Amino acid sequence: MVAKIEHKNRTGCPIACSLDIIGDHWTLLIIRNLMFSERHEYKDMLKAEEQISSSILTTRLSKLEKDGLIASVPHPDSQRRKLYYLTPMGKDLIYVMTDIVLWAKKHLHDFLDIPADKQALLDNDPKKFIDITLENLDHWEKHNLS
Known part of the structure; x- marks a missing residue:
């Protein structure tokens, strides 16, 4: 197997480096699960509709922790389980993620299934959607990381 050469070793292009x-x-x-779906446990992420395999999920969670987008703490009910959450760096992706959702609403609307409360906010006030999402993440952290 050939080792992947990361873009940052070839180019200074911000898009290419971000794609690494x-x-x-x-x-x-996974970022969506943590940001919008309140899925903070491995087992809950495995249950997502996209059906990620356990090996890919394990690998991606480890990479995201190494890259600084997520962190984890032991689950309060069992030291064998973890709770995953977005770091400030991961939370900053909310703007990108929201723009992707807005793009999809414009171009892929026939295929989308957005909860009505989120749909209304996205239609009327995307900034408020972002603010509420960040408040929800902060509330989760205060409740689960204290």
């Missing part, structure tokens, strides 16, 4: 970290769809779906 977030360039596969599983990574963005």
